[in-house]
Amino acid sequence: GNSVTQMEGPVTLSEEAFLTINCTYTATGYPSLFWYVQYPGEGLQLLLKATKADDKGSNKGFEATYRKETTSFHLEKGSVQVSDSAVYFCALILNTGGFKTIFGAGTRLFVKA
Amino acid sequence: NAGVTQTPKFRVLKTGQSMTLLCAQDMNHEYMYWYRQDPGMGLRLIHYSVGEGTTAKGEVPDGYNVSRLKKQNFLLGLESAAPSQTSVYFCASIRGGTDTQYFGPGTRLTVL
Numbered sequence: 652g653n654s655v656t657q658m659e660g661p662v663t664l665s666e667e668a669f670l671t672i673n674c675t676y677t678a679t680g681y682p683s684l685f686w687y688v689q690y691p692g693e694g695l696q697l698l699l700k701a702t703k704a705d706d707k708g709s710n711k712g713f714e715a716t717y718r719k720e721t722t723s724f725h726l727e728k729g730s731v732q733v734s735d736s737a738v739y740f741c742a743l744i745l746n747t748g749g750f751k752t753i754f755g756a757g758t759r760l761f762v763k764a
Numbered sequence: 765n766a767g768v769t770q771t772p773k774f775r776v777l778k779t780g781q782s783m784t785l786l787c788a789q790d791m792n793h794e795y796m797y798w799y800r801q802d803p804g805m806g807l808r809l810i811h812y813s814v815g816e817g818t819t820a821k822g823e824v825p826d827g828y829n830v831s832r833l834k835k836q837n838f839l840l841g842l843e844s845a846a847p848s849q850t851s852v853y854f855c856a857s858i859r860g861g862t863d864t865q866y867f868g869p870g871t872r873l874t875v876l
Contacts, residue, residue, distance in 0.1 A: 655806075685864075694768075695807070697865070751812065752797075752807075752865060754806040
């Protein structure tokens with residue numbers, strides 16, 4: 652079936668450290684891939700996306716590359732800030748009627764000053 | 765635009781009570797979704813709608829019903845609440861021809 656697996660958290664980093672959150676997927680066809688971020692007490696919001704193999708999504712210093720050969724979409728940031736503390740969700744969407752999105756379990760990131 | 769709004773923000777129910785959660789979007793989006801979020805499980809799709817007057821089951825539909833009588837509103841009903849339905853509920857919408865979801869702020873429901 653279709654699924655998304657992302658690294659378990661929490662991840663705790665010091666400010667200015669390098670961040671990687673791993674995400675792999677299983678899907679039939681060619682999904683679009685997303686990273687959503689959820690700040691405390693809020694709904695999810697789109698962080699970045701990629702729609703086809705080798706595309707790189709980027710936003711606010713975060714990047715992720717759609718790797719079809721490894722079925723991965725790892726999230727990276729070169730220098731995290733305290734304000735990046737949140738829960739990050741990897742997701743895929745299938746264009747098979749209804750645009751249903753499948754989410755990973757989420758990874759909580761804590762950034763210490 | 766207000767985006768996606770949800771009513772209420774918090775609610776406490778007793779087992780067996782019923783309630784309706786309201787989701788409204790002012791972006792003229794075709795697709796609407798209801799999810800529940802539980803610790804360590806990400807978001808799970810309850811029901812969704814691809815247009816006014818149509819609904820479909822998602823991954824975890826049991827114990828819930830939905831209606832979409834107007835394009836801008838998507839209602840989630842619990843006929844007889846159970847403690848297992850304690851969760852945070854999120855509504856989302858997508859504009860036709862695109863793939864990015866817009867989420868509401870969530871409703872925290874506790875069933876005692």
